[in-house]
Amino acid sequence: MNILLESRAFYPSVGGLEMMSRVLATAWQDAGHAVRVATITPLEGEDELDDLTVDRNPSSATMRRHVQWADVFVQSGVSLRSLHEPLLTGTPMVIIHHGLLSGPETPTLRSWLKRRASYLGVNVAVSRAVANTVPGPTIRIPNTFRPLFDQLDVEDEQRNGLLFVGRLVSEKRADLAIYVLSRLRKRGFDITLTICGDGPERDALEQRVEEGGVRDAVKFTGWTEPADLAEYYRTSELLLVPSSSETFGVAALEAIASGCPVVASETGGLPEAVGDCGLVVPPDDPEALTDAAERALLSDVRTTLREAMPSHVDRHRISRIASDYLHLLRRVVY
Structure with missing residues (x-):
């Protein structure tokens, strides 16, 4: 097949959508298909990818x-800019929805057009929460993770400390990770917290650490290279994902692929990303998050969580996810 993937956000931009678009395009090409990527993301001084044909800001x-x-024609995220093209050419279209579509209770023209666009082709939602907001015909195919994080072999004896991974913005609730650390230390746990990520909340979070008297127990790494992040996943006891909203939760999946259990908010697609490999609690509930983290540090609980990881990781490997997409694309084309 000739597959055109439009992903407005793409390498070198960093995020879950960008990661999914790149690994899917590469996997489809490796399977013998001709793939082109169209994006409006500039290179900004980075080198162009050697393994993919990318057209940046095409006319x-x-x-x-x-x-x-x-x-x-596959759209990774609804792009109103090019929706008319497959209508003019008769090219079948698949739209991958990474985020929630605004409901009819917020009837802006843009949100109305995006909802109507879901009737122009077949839709893929990355989680049940996303699927529930897409009015057109929709199937669910979960996100994958980068092969770099496929490292289940590390034993618990080699792990130490809590980990938070994500942009330092209010909805990611890194402040709750700091709260959990402080509470666990008061309960007698000699434990540390590593925060991987950067963003507008960093100064406020560092101030919270100072005020909480846990400066020596918290490490801010800033933006973290994937290879370094893989090492943090391999050496941490527990990933905290206390987001107030999350359409999927790629960090949770990356941690699980690295053998690291997760404690996360029960919101959006996070329960699906975590599966039986972690514990979920109501969002914005610091005490429930702390209690769950304490449970997840117990050896018998960790053994149960880790036993669930191989099948969960296998379901989300790129080979399985790319195959699911190719099966859909063949059905749409033929």
Whole structure:
């Protein structure tokens, strides 16, 4: 097949959508299909990818030629800019929804158009929470993780400390990770917290650490290279994902693929990302989060969580996810 993937956010930008678009395009190409990627993300001084054909900020005429070339047009996230092209060319379309679509209770023109667009092709939702907001025909295919994080072999004896991974913005609730650390230390746990990520909340979080008297127990790494992040996953006892909202939760899946149990908020797609490999609690509940973290540090609980990891990781490996997508694309095309 000739597959055109439009992903407005793409390498070198960093995020779950960008990661999914890149690994899917690469996997489809490795399976013998011709793949082109269209994006508006600039290189910003980085080197272009050698393994993919990427067209950055294509003109309308060029985009139409790409769509005419394609057997199937895949949008990674709804792009109103190019929705008309497959209608003009008759090219089948698949839309991957990574986030929630606004409901009819917020009837802006943009949100209305995005909801109507879901009737123009087949939709893929990365979680049940996302699927529930897509009015058009929808199937669920979960997110994958980068092969770099496929490292289940590390034993608990080699692990130490809590881990938080994510942008330092209010909805990620890194403040609750700091709260959990403080409470566990008061309960007698000699434990540390590593915070991987950066963002506008960092200064406030560092101030909270100072005020809480846990400066020596908290490490801020800032933005973390994937190889370094893989090492943190391999050496941490527990990942905390206390987000107030999350459409999937790639960090949870990365940690589980690295053998690290998770304690997360029961919101959006996080329960699906965690599966039976962690504990979930109501969002924005610091005491419930602390109690769950304490439970997850017990050896018998950790053994149960780790026993669930191999099958969960296997379901989310890129080979399985890319195959699920290719099965759908063939059905749409043929």
